[in-house]
Amino acid sequence: MNRQQTKLPVCNSVLACLWTLTNQESYRGVADRFNVAQSTLSTHLHHFSSLVTTHHKRSFCHVNIGHPGSWNDARAFRNTDVARLLEEDPQALVPEGMHIIGDSAYPLLRQLMKLYRDNEHLTSRQWRFKQKLTAARVAIELLAS
Incomplete structure (x- = not known):
């Protein structure tokens, strides 16, 4: 997946959000881990609610x-x-x-x-x-x- 894309498969979005919420890793680290831009991760976190x-x-x-x-x-x-x-x-x-x-x-x-x-x-x-x-x-x- 291209890092510049803002669309993320739902499964990856949920996993990235759960990882962010349950670990003390920085947004930069989580974005690198899931191969997405920090802005994409931030967008998905903003829209994620559980x-x-x-x-x-x-x-x-x-x-x-x-x-x-x-x-x-x-x-x-x-x-x-x-x-x-x-x-x-x-x-x-x-x-x-x-x-x-x-x-x-x-x-x-x-x-x-x-x-x-x-x-x-x-x-x-x-x-x-x-x-x-x-x-x-x-x-x-x-x-x-």
């Missing part, structure tokens, strides 16, 4: 890729199979007593927990919940790295 759902077994159970990078998290989430299942048949996705931990932009649902907004008026109980949920989110986000 939603990854993991479970307690430390593996991915849902991966949704393809929404433009300019979409906000709430809009990207609304357009996933996970969001559809949570609305239509939540027990098919999340067993009783289990929950999905979501981004603060996601809707609050019975099976989808998210952080309290920190408007500096949280009770001590809400603050502890927020700390525990944040710790769980950090542990989950480490799966992707």
Whole structure:
């Protein structure tokens, strides 16, 4: 592939974006690794957006890729199979007593927990919940790295 081309096969685009997001390599290094110009890599990263759902077994159970990078998290989430299942048949996705931990932009649902907004008026109980949920989110986000 010519380095000057801005079109990249979808597979290469996804791989380059995932590599960039999960490694501490510079854009220049990633562009060299995938034989594309830095500007091409930047363009594809800008348009790359993903939603990854993991479970307690430390593996991915849902991966949704393809929404433009300019979409906000709430809009990207609304357009996933996970969001559809949570609305239509939540027990098919999340067993009783289990929950999905979501981004603060996601809707609050019975099976989808998210952080309290920190408007500096949280009770001590809400603050502890927020700390525990944040710790769980950090542990989950480490799966992707």
